[in-house]
Amino acid sequence: HTEMQRIDYNVQTPLQLARVDGRIDEDFDESIALEVIEKGSAVHCVSAYEGDILVLGSDGVFDNLFLDEIVEICNDILQPSKTGEFVPMPPSMLSQVAQRIVKDSHMKSDAQNGQFLDTPIGKGGKVDDTSVVVAEIVEWTEGHKEI
Structure with a gap:
């Protein structure tokens, strides 16, 4: 980080x-x-290695979510390969992670039962525009030139 x-x-x-x-x-x-x-x-x-997940976000994300909350979201949605070999994540799964990060970031600024939740910048965080990119490190191959 x-x-x-x-x-x-x-x-x-x-x-x-x-x-x-x-x-x-x-x-x-x-x-x-x-x-x-x-x-x-x-x-x-x-350093980044094949299979690493990158989460790049604006302050709207990182002012409202703790790092362990972001890791938990990734772990909830992205399951490791059952074979032990690297298999790239489908883009739809990375998109699910990004959408959940934004949703959870916004929820922190809404009082739950009259109580604001803890955030890295204090109770309730802040309402802000929120941008996030979730990507996976993959090996560059000749096939990528065609994309």
């Missing part, structure tokens, strides 16, 4: 991804964007 990308480690200021230039905002100043990128960005490298 990599650390959250925050400006000055403030929970309410995640790094933003945007595509803006003078055509969209006539007051756009590229130097400000460059400063945020230079001061606030980091590169994290981790």
Whole structure:
């Protein structure tokens, strides 16, 4: 897992991804964007192996779900191969994981029986736009060139 990308480690200021230039905002100043990128960005490298599941998400996911909750969702939906050999997961299964992560993220901001649930940023988390990509590491083959 990599650390959250925050400006000055403030929970309410995640790094933003945007595509803006003078055509969209006539007051756009590229130097400000460059400063945020230079001061606030980091590169994290981790080893990944065939069969590893990657979960990439926005703060709408990781502010509302603990890592063990995300692992539990993956384990509930993605069952290991019965033969012990690597068999790629069907894309529909990865999609189910992504949809469940979003659903569970949103549920954290709804009071259950008048009580807000615990989240990494406090009780009830925060209502936010939520993006998640769930992917599996597979070996690159010549057949992938055709896709």
